[in-house]
Amino acid sequence: xxxxxRVVSKVVPLRADxxxxxxxIPAKYLTTVSKKGLGKGCxxxxxxQEDGTDDPSCPLNQPVYxxxxxxISGSNFGSGSSxxxxxxxxxxxxxxxxxxxSFADIFYNNSLKNGLLPVKLAPGQVEELMQLAQSKPESKIxxxxxxxxxxxxxxxxxxxxxxxxxxxxxxxGLDDLGYLLQMIPVVEKYEERVAAGI
Amino acid sequence: xxxxxxxxKIWDAHVVEQAEGKPSVLYIDxxxxxxxxxxxxxAVLRERGLKVRRADRTFxxxxxxxxTRKLAFDLWPTEAAVxxxxxRKNCEDFGVTLFDLQGEDQGIVHVVGPEQGITQPxxxxxxxxxxxxxxxxxxxxAFGVGTSxxxxxLATQCLMQEKPKCFAxxxxxxxxxxxxxxxxxxxxxxxxxxxxxxxxxxEFRGEAFxxxxxxxxxxxxxxxxxxxxxxxxxxxxxxxxxxxxxxxYAPQGEAWDRAVFRWRELPTDEGAVFDREIHLKAxxxxxxxxxxxxxxxxxxxxxxxxxxxxxxxxxxxxxxxxALDYMALRPGxxxxxxxVDIVFIGSCTxxxxxxxxxxxxxxxxxxxxxxxxxxxxxxxxHVMKAAELEGLDRIFQESGFEWRNAGCSMCLAMNxxxxxxxxxxxxxxxxxxxxxxxxxxxxxxMSPSMAAAAAVHGEVVDVxxx
Numbered sequence: 001x002x003x004x005x006r007v008v009s010k011v012v013p014l015r016a017d018x019x020x021x022x023x024x025i026p027a028k029y030l031t032t033v034s035k036k037g038l039g040k041g042c043x044x045x046x047x048x049q050e051d052g053t054d055d056p057s058c059p060l061n062q063p064v065y066x067x068x069x070x071x072i073s074g075s076n077f078g079s080g081s082s083x084x085x086x087x088x089x090x091x092x093x094x095x096x097x098x099x100x101x102s103f104a105d106i107f108y109n110n111s112l113k114n115g116l117l118p119v120k121l122a123p124g125q126v127e128e129l130m131q132l133a134q135s136k137p138e139s140k141i142x143x144x145x146x147x148x149x150x151x152x153x154x155x156x157x158x159x160x161x162x163x164x165x166x167x168x169x170x171x172x173g174l175d176d177l178g179y180l181l182q183m184i185p186v187v188e189k190y191e192e193r194v195a196a197g198i
Numbered sequence: 199x200x201x202x203x204x205x206x207k208i209w210d211a212h213v214v215e216q217a218e219g220k221p222s223v224l225y226i227d228x229x230x231x232x233x234x235x236x237x238x239x240x241a242v243l244r245e246r247g248l249k250v251r252r253a254d255r256t257f258x259x260x261x262x263x264x265x266t267r268k269l270a271f272d273l274w275p276t277e278a279a280v281x282x283x284x285x286r287k288n289c290e291d292f293g294v295t296l297f298d299l300q301g302e303d304q305g306i307v308h309v310v311g312p313e314q315g316i317t318q319p320x321x322x323x324x325x326x327x328x329x330x331x332x333x334x335x336x337x338x339x340a341f342g343v344g345t346s347x348x349x350x351x352l353a354t355q356c357l358m359q360e361k362p363k364c365f366a367x368x369x370x371x372x373x374x375x376x377x378x379x380x381x382x383x384x385x386x387x388x389x390x391x392x393x394x395x396x397x398x399x400x401e402f403r404g405e406a407f408x409x410x411x412x413x414x415x416x417x418x419x420x421x422x423x424x425x426x427x428x429x430x431x432x433x434x435x436x437x438x439x440x441x442x443x444x445x446x447y448a449p450q451g452e453a454w455d456r457a458v459f460r461w462r463e464l465p466t467d468e469g470a471v472f473d474r475e476i477h478l479k480a481x482x483x484x485x486x487x488x489x490x491x492x493x494x495x496x497x498x499x500x501x502x503x504x505x506x507x508x509x510x511x512x513x514x515x516x517x518x519x520x521a522l523d524y525m526a527l528r529p530g531x532x533x534x535x536x537x538v539d540i541v542f543i544g545s546c547t548x549x550x551x552x553x554x555x556x557x558x559x560x561x562x563x564x565x566x567x568x569x570x571x572x573x574x575x576x577x578x579x580h581v582m583k584a585a586e587l588e589g590l591d592r593i594f595q596e597s598g599f600e601w602r603n604a605g606c607s608m609c610l611a612m613n614x615x616x617x618x619x620x621x622x623x624x625x626x627x628x629x630x631x632x633x634x635x636x637x638x639x640x641x642x643x644m645s646p647s648m649a650a651a652a653a654v655h656g657e658v659v660d661v662x663x664x
Binding site for chain 2: 016022032034035045076081084113175176177186187194
C-alpha cells in the first residue's frame with residue numbers, strides 16, 4: 001500500500017448525497033481479474049453521455065479540475081455494493097483522498113486498505129469546501145494526515161478524526177495482512193480452545 | 199453477569215486477540231466466495247506464497263457474471279468467462295469446495311449458503327459481497343467485506359474489526375394480507391433512511407419478524423445494508439432449527455442436539471441495552487414501491503410521490519429532485535398506475551422458492567401484458583429444480599415469462615441481462631441505484647407478488663386489490 005502523509009491539490013466537487021459504488025464503478029467493469037485500469041470506468045455514467053462522448057457538465061471533464069487528487073461529496077459516500085473496485089477505480093483515476101460528511105462502512109474500510117484517505121467533516125464544513133471548489137476551482141487545499149487537518153487556501157483549518165491504528169497504517173503504508181499473519185499462533189490456540197469446547 | 203445482546207455474545211466468542219489501541223482480531227467461521235471479488239485476493243496469496251488457511255471453512259460459487267439464459271455459453275463476454283475459469287483454477291489449486299456452474303448445487307451465494315446448511319446460528323460469516331447480511335437471518339453475524347479483507351480471511355481466517363454498535367428494530371404485530379417481508383424491510387429503510395444504520399448491526403425484533411419463515415427473514419436481513427448497516431440479525435428459534443435440520447452441511451446426530459442447545463443461548467438477554475432502538479407497527483405497513491434512486495426512497499403503493507418542495511432540508515430537497523428527474527416521475531402523482539416495461543423476479547433478496555410461489559400465484563392463468571418483458575431467475579439450481587417439480591416454470595412460461603438458469607442476472611446487470619435506458623423495471627431485487635440494472639434504467643423495487651401483478655397489468659398495482 002502506498003503510504004499517505006500529505007496531499008495538496010485542487011478539489012473536484014461532486015454535489016450529491018448517497019453516491020453509491022455502482023455510480024463510482026458500474027458492474028460491467030467488474031469482470032476484470034486485476035486491480036489495475038479501473039480508472040477508465042470511474043463515474044462512467046456521470047462522465048459520458050449516452051452516445052459515448054464526454055458530458056461537459058460533469059466537473060470531472062472540466063479542464064480546470066484536471067489533475068485534482070481530492071474529491072468532495074455529500075453524505076453516505078460509497079454506499080451499496082462492497083466492491084473494492086470502487087476504491088481501485090478512484091485511485092487509478094488519480095484520487096488520493098475523498099472528503100464527505102459521512103461514508104458507508106464497507107467503502108470506508110476498503111479505502112483505508114488502499115491508501116485512499118476518507119476524510120469525514122461536519123456537513124457545514126463540507127459545504128464551505130464544496131462552495132470553494134465550485135466558485136474557485138483553481139484553489140488548492142492541503143490534507144495533512146499526521147496533523148489530521150484540512151487547510152483551505154485562506155489558512156482556515158478543519159480537523160478530522162481517524163482511528164489511531166488506521167492512521168499509523170496509512171502513514172507507514174502497512175496493510176492488515178502482515179499483522180494478521182503474525183497472529184497465526186494465537187489463532188491456532190483459539191481454534192484449539194473452540195474445538196475443546198472451552 | 200451483565201445482560202448481553204446477541205451481537206455481544208457472537209462477537210465475544212470470536213475475538214481471538216484484543217490488543218490495546220488496535221481493532222479486534224475476529225475469527226471468521228465461514229467464508230463464502232464468488233468469481234467477481236475473489237480473483238485479486240487469490241492473487242495476493244500467490245504473490246506472497248500463502249495457502250488458504252482453512253479451506254474446509256471456505257465455499258465458492260459462481261453467480262454474478264454468469265449468463266442465465268439457457269444454453270447461453272456462446273453469449274459470454276470473454277472477460278467473464280476468464281473470471282469463472284480463474285475461480286475454478288483457484289478453488290482447485292487451493293482445495294476450496296466449489297459449487298460449479300456445471301454442477302447441481304450452484305446458485306447465488308446467499309441462497310446457496312443457507313440451502314446447504316453452511317450458514318449456522320452463532321457463526322461469523324463473511325463474503326466479498328454486501329448482501330452477506332442475508333445470513334444474519336439465522337442468528338449469525340454476517341457481513342460483506344472488500345477484496346483485501348477476502349485475502350485476509352483466506353490467509354488467516356481472521357479480520358481486524360472494530361465492534362459495531364447494535365440497533366434494535368422492533369416491529370410489533372403481524373403483517374396484513376398481501377404485505378410481505380420485502381415490504382416490511384422497505385418500510386424500515388424508508389423510516390431510517392438509506393444511511394441510517396451506518397456503524398450498526400440491526401437486530402430485528404418483534405412478532406412481525408418472528409412470524410416470518412426463513413425465506414422472509416432472509417429477505418429482511420438481506421436488505422440491512424440498504425439501510426446502511428453492514429449486518430442484520432434475527433434470533434434463532436424453532437423456525438430456524440427446522441429449516442436447518444438435515445441439510446448437507448448442518449451438524450448431524452448428537453452433534454446436532456448439542457448445537458441446538460448452544461444456539462438456544464444466543465438470543466439477546468432480557469434487559470440488555472441497545473445503542474439505538476426504533477418501534478414500528480406491522481399494521482401500518484402496506485405493500486411498498488420505490489420511486490427514487492436509493493432504497494430509502496420508498497412509499498406505500500397507495501401513496502403519492504413526494505414533492506421536493508415539501509422537504510425539510512436542502513439536501514433532501516436536492517436528493518429528491520435529482521431522483522425524480524432520473525426516474526422521470528411527477529411529484530404529487532400516484533405511484534400506482536405507473537407504467538412498467540420490464541419485470542425482474544429473482545436475486546438474493548427474492549429468488550427463493552417461496553418468492554417464486556408467491557409470484558406464480560398471482561400470474562397463474564393470466565398473461566403478461568403486451569410490450570412487457572418479464573423474467574424469472576431462480577436463486578439457485580435447487581430452487582429451480584424444486585420450482586419445476588411444482589410446475590411453477592410452466593405457470594410462468596404460459597403467462598409469458600422467461601424462465602432462466604440461476605444467477606444474479608438483472609439485479610446488477612453484470613451479464614447480458616440489462617434493462618434498456620429509460621425503461622421502467624418492476625424488480626424484486628435490492629437496489630434502485632442509477633444505472634444499476636443497465637445505464638439509464640429506472641428501477642422500482644417491490645415484492646415478488648407486486649412485481650408479478652405489475653407484469654400482468656403493465657403498471658404498478660396494489661396486489662391487495664386483485
